[in-house]
Each structure stands twice: as structure tokens, then as C-alpha cells.
Amino acid sequence: MATNILFVKNMVCHRCILAVRDILLDLSISFDQVSIGEIHLSESLTKEQNELLSTNLNQIGLQLIDNRMNGLVEKIKQLVIMKARKEVGPNEHKMKLSVFLSEQLHHEYTYLSSFFSSVEGRTIENYFIDQRIEKVKELLVYKEMTLSEIAFEMEYSSVAHLSNQFKKISGLTPSHFKRVGSNKRKLLDQI
Incomplete structure (x- = not known):
């Protein structure tokens, strides 16, 4: 099964990875991997999950990137x-x-x-x-x-x-x- 990849702006260090992993776990969003600038999801997000994730990332200075070109x-x-x-x-x-x-x-x-x-x-x-x-x-x-x-x-x-x-x-x-x-x-x- 192919994973969905989300791109995250301003995610530039190991602490960012840990913070994003914590957010994903808190929101019960299943993922395969988190690396610098990327979240590899196990399954697609619902609209509500996407909004919650975006809000939580914004609170720590990160931002979901909405298209591949910005990614x-x-x-x-x-x-x-x-x-x-x-x-x-x-x-x-x-x-x-x-x-x-x-x-x-x-x-x-x-x-x-x-x-x-x-x-x-x-x-x-x-x-x-x-x-x-x-x-x-x-x-x-x-x-x-x-x-x-x-x-x-x-x-x-x-x-x-x-x-x-x-x-x-x-x-x-x-x-x-x-x-x-x-x-x-x-x-x-x-x-």
C-alpha cells in the first residue's frame, strides 16, 4: 500500500521531528515515518484530521504545505x-x-x-x-x-x-x- 506524504514547512531539525511525532500520536493519526520536512501517513487524513494537524503544527511554528511544488x-x-x-x-x-x-x-x-x-x-x-x-x-x-x-x-x-x-x-x-x-x-x- 502506497503511503501518503505530507510536506511540512520549517521542519529543519531532530526536535521538530519529535514534536511532529508527538502531535500525530496525540491526534491518533497513524503514520509510518516522520523525517525532516515530511510525514509519511499510513492512510489518508479526513478533512477534520487535516485541520487539527494543521492547527497543532502552526502552534509550534510549522506549517503544512498544500501542494507538491511548494513541497x-x-x-x-x-x-x-x-x-x-x-x-x-x-x-x-x-x-x-x-x-x-x-x-x-x-x-x-x-x-x-x-x-x-x-x-x-x-x-x-x-x-x-x-x-x-x-x-x-x-x-x-x-x-x-x-x-x-x-x-x-x-x-x-x-x-x-x-x-x-x-x-x-x-x-x-x-x-x-x-x-x-x-x-x-x-x-x-x-x-
């Missing part, structure tokens, strides 16, 4: 976040972003890129850079690594390259950001 944009975002934060396997980590997305989503990158740009008003590459900079901000706030170590960890060609990109995106130098700290960070779903 594709969310899937692209989730994969970009995973790649930018280095939360992929070693083989996927070595791949170029375009190859990684094409293989994961089974579409040509040119299609994914133009579709994403038309819906989001910016490129996948720009979104990827924003995600990398947010990861750099996180590492700066932790104050456990030097800027050189962060540049190496995030695979920038040099500290200067990281600093230039950081200033271009955030408007601050990394050292100034380190002083002002976490109040300048953005939530992942607001990037």
Missing part, C-alpha cells in the same frame, strides 16, 4: 541546510551542491535552480551562502574555535574569503559579531 522548494531548502551545516554523509559532503541536489531530488539542477528562484526570488547558491554564514555565526557564538579554525571547518579558501562573505551577508565583521553575539543570529526558518 519541492521546502525539500531543496532542507537539503541545502543539511549540506551547509555538514549534516550529510562523507560521499554527499564531497559532492558539488548542484550534483547533490540533483541526485537527492531526481531532477536536473537547471530545473531545480530556476524553479527555486521563481518561487523564492533568490538563487539556491545565495540561500546556501546564507546558511553557511548562519553556521559560522553559531560557531562564533560558541567561542570554542578561532576564525581560522572556523574557516577551515567550513571549507573556506581563506580567513579573508570567510570574512568578506560574512561582512557582505551580515553587515558586520566576524570579530564584531563575536562581540555582539547571539542577538544577531537568525532562526533557520527566517533565512
Whole structure:
């Protein structure tokens, strides 16, 4: 029996998965699997179940996506976040972003890129850079690594390259950001 898949916007971490599982259990909605951005249902939802699920998800900052096209944009975002934060396997980590997305989503990158740009008003590459900079901000706030170590960890060609990109995106130098700290960070779903 084929499962029904629901797409969920802003579902970007393991805690989100746990929260969605709890909601599904509370609402007695049977499911096969919950993964980042997706709920695999055992059976179709009634209109009432769909409304209850949507309401409960909205209360925790998540949102059901009503069509496959918006689902594709969310899937692209989730994969970009995973790649930018280095939360992929070693083989996927070595791949170029375009190859990684094409293989994961089974579409040509040119299609994914133009579709994403038309819906989001910016490129996948720009979104990827924003995600990398947010990861750099996180590492700066932790104050456990030097800027050189962060540049190496995030695979920038040099500290200067990281600093230039950081200033271009955030408007601050990394050292100034380190002083002002976490109040300048953005939530992942607001990037």
C-alpha cells in the first residue's frame, strides 16, 4: 500500500521531528515515518484530521504545505541546510551542491535552480551562502574555535574569503559579531 506524504514547512531539525511525532500520536493519526520536512501517513487524513494537524503544527511554528511544488522548494531548502551545516554523509559532503541536489531530488539542477528562484526570488547558491554564514555565526557564538579554525571547518579558501562573505551577508565583521553575539543570529526558518 502506497503511503501518503505530507510536506511540512520549517521542519529543519531532530526536535521538530519529535514534536511532529508527538502531535500525530496525540491526534491518533497513524503514520509510518516522520523525517525532516515530511510525514509519511499510513492512510489518508479526513478533512477534520487535516485541520487539527494543521492547527497543532502552526502552534509550534510549522506549517503544512498544500501542494507538491511548494513541497519541492521546502525539500531543496532542507537539503541545502543539511549540506551547509555538514549534516550529510562523507560521499554527499564531497559532492558539488548542484550534483547533490540533483541526485537527492531526481531532477536536473537547471530545473531545480530556476524553479527555486521563481518561487523564492533568490538563487539556491545565495540561500546556501546564507546558511553557511548562519553556521559560522553559531560557531562564533560558541567561542570554542578561532576564525581560522572556523574557516577551515567550513571549507573556506581563506580567513579573508570567510570574512568578506560574512561582512557582505551580515553587515558586520566576524570579530564584531563575536562581540555582539547571539542577538544577531537568525532562526533557520527566517533565512
